[in-house]
Amino acid sequence: MRTKNSILNISTNMVITIVKTFMTFIVRTFFINILGQTYLGVNGLLTNVISMLSLAELGVGTAINFSLYKPLAENNKKKISELMTFYKNAYRIIALIIFVIGIIVFFFLDIIIKDSQNIENLNIIYFLFLANTVFTYLISYKETLITADQKAYKLSKINFIFMILVNIIQIITLVVTRNFVFYLLVQLGITYIQKIFINRYITIQYKDIDFKCKEKLAKSDLKQITTNIKAMFFHKIGDYCINGTDNIIISSFIGIETVGIYSNYLTIINMLNNFINIIYNGITASLGNLVVTENKEKQYKIFKQIDFIGFLIYSTCSVGLLNLINPFITLWVGQEYVFNMGIVIAIIINFFITGMRIPATTIKNAAGLYKQDRFTPIIQSGINLICSIILARKIGLLGVILGTIISGISIPCWQRPYILYHHIFKRSAKEYIRIYIKYLVTLLLSSAITLVLFKLLALKITFFTFLLMGIVCLFEHCFIIYIFYRHDYEMQYTLDFAKNILKKGVEKIWKKDL
Numbered sequence: 137m138r139t140k141n142s143i144l145n146i147s148t149n150m151v152i153t154i155v156k157t158f159m160t161f162i163v164r165t166f167f168i169n170i171l172g173q174t175y176l177g178v179n180g181l182l183t184n185v186i187s188m189l190s191l192a193e194l195g196v197g198t199a200i201n202f203s204l205y206k207p208l209a210e211n212n213k214k215k216i217s218e219l220m221t222f223y224k225n226a227y228r229i230i231a232l233i234i235f236v237i238g239i240i241v242f243f244f245l246d247i248i249i250k251d252s253q254n255i256e257n258l259n260i261i262y263f264l265f266l267a268n269t270v271f272t273y274l275i276s277y278k279e280t281l282i283t284a285d286q287k288a289y290k291l292s293k294i295n296f297i298f299m300i301l302v303n304i305i306q307i308i309t310l311v312v313t314r315n316f317v318f319y320l321l322v323q324l325g326i327t328y329i330q331k332i333f334i335n336r337y338i339t340i341q342y343k344d345i346d347f348k349c350k351e352k353l354a355k356s357d358l359k360q361i362t363t364n365i366k367a368m369f370f371h372k373i374g375d376y377c378i379n380g381t382d383n384i385i386i387s388s389f390i391g392i393e394t395v396g397i398y399s400n401y402l403t404i405i406n407m408l409n410n411f412i413n414i415i416y417n418g419i420t421a422s423l424g425n426l427v428v429t430e431n432k433e434k435q436y437k438i439f440k441q442i443d444f445i446g447f448l449i450y451s452t453c454s455v456g457l458l459n460l461i462n463p464f465i466t467l468w469v470g471q472e473y474v475f476n477m478g479i480v481i482a483i484i485i486n487f488f489i490t491g492m493r494i495p496a497t498t499i500k501n502a503a504g505l506y507k508q509d510r511f512t513p514i515i516q517s518g519i520n521l522i523c524s525i526i527l528a529r530k531i532g533l534l535g536v537i538l539g540t541i542i543s544g545i546s547i548p549c550w551q552r553p554y555i556l557y558h559h560i561f562k563r564s565a566k567e568y569i570r571i572y573i574k575y576l577v578t579l580l581l582s583s584a585i586t587l588v589l590f591k592l593l594a595l596k597i598t599f600f601t602f603l604l605m606g607i608v609c610l611f612e613h614c615f616i617i618y619i620f621y622r623h624d625y626e627m628q629y630t631l632d633f634a635k636n637i638l639k640k641g642v643e644k645i646w647k648k649d650l
Contacts, residue, residue: 150411152299153411155296155299156410157407157410157411160403160407162307163306163307164403166310166311170310171310171314171316174254174255177387177391177395178255178258178392179316179399180395180396180398181249181392182261184380184381184382185241185262186238186266186269188380189237189269190269197280198364199361200223200361201284203357203360203364204219204280215357216342216345217346217347217349218352218353218354220349222361223277223280224277224347227277228273238266238269242259242266248387250391255392257316261320265320268324268327271328271331272327272331275331275332278347279291279334281338291334294337295330295334298327298329302323302326302330306319306323372513373513373517381521382536382537385521385524385528385536386398389528389529390533390536394533398475401461401465401480405483409491412449412450412453432561432562435561439499439556442499443495444621444624444627446491447492448630449491450491450492451575451579451582451613452610453487453491454583456613457484458484458587459590459609460602460606461483462474462477463605466597467602475533478534479537483537488579489541489545496556499560516544519539519543520540520542523535524536524540526539553568553569553572578616578617578621582612582616585616586612
């Protein structure tokens, strides 16, 4: 059942994300051509600023999600009702806090955005971003229940319809009005209607759950949630300071247009991450179930498989990005939106390092281990901010990204795996270090081969040569992976799993045709 639910979650979300990616590129192309670099930068910057306000969430959603695994497995409707009512009330308070903090931040926009006086309707734009976040916290809490129950795939039709609807109307709005404010109003209105539909659907699906439960949580449950929230608060602050402050630093020290160009690269990176996150989000609830029902040996075996698949995905994407991201942006929006290779390499290093932490973080969160490394994100974020600001003054954008990389390799690369191995698997983390070094050697070799090859060929960038480069990168990297890992159990498991999925798909099509 765990595998079936994971596959359903992953497959349905994958289809939606493919369409969403295609639509996002279309909308973004219209956005760039109509509104230009400045509003592109404003959009990226305010997204980060509003993410900062979401720190007020304190990790409540993650803590409740973990707390739901056991009562869902035991079909304890009373406990689920108590948890969801607590969650609803907590999010109402959080929405109010975010609104108040948002009003305070508004008075500091001139400091955050360089040359803010040249941006038309900036105040209205900011409050539309703020309203979208506040409304989301007021009406989206029920989605946690269906996610923890491993049935988020049931929301796919609603999400798909509204995603298509908002993108089409945003394109029409851009063409007709050429105005960023109307573009945001469309997004706010349709998102609000979408959340109402989702809430109604979940209420019907879980009709036995009382979302207005009058009974309060037991003190022991509240204590556990509070403990996890306290730990997650540090993680939330740390993660934001590491991943959400770059655009603010770039805007303050370099300029809003650089934020706009950088946001194109982040859009591509984030799209890849969206595909990858579908896999991890699809299995997180299953891992939560695994942790409370299976032995340590089974947990460890599954983690190694997930970690290897994570390496396959992130290393393949990294080699592809290294060779293809600048050609893609050139074909998409033009050479003037392209960064030099030094900045590109830094962006991809950060992408790989961050990505390779996800398997360990996923199973750590599924096991509810928030307290053990609660101070790590704070230390890491301090390193990131100090290094990014100092280096930004000296070498510009490259310095901001290097600051993030330095903070990424300072602590989390070794501490989180140690916590995982020590607290969950009850074994030494030396094996993880050995495997990780092998991963790095494999990636460096594959990257060097493709870079040298395309440098020697000196291909003129066209749509055909772009496709050819992509095919070469894929086959070259797969060959290197096979040479290095062909005798490993994780490689054999991955190949067998892929064959079984393919076989079942072919059989299903064959039976349908008959």
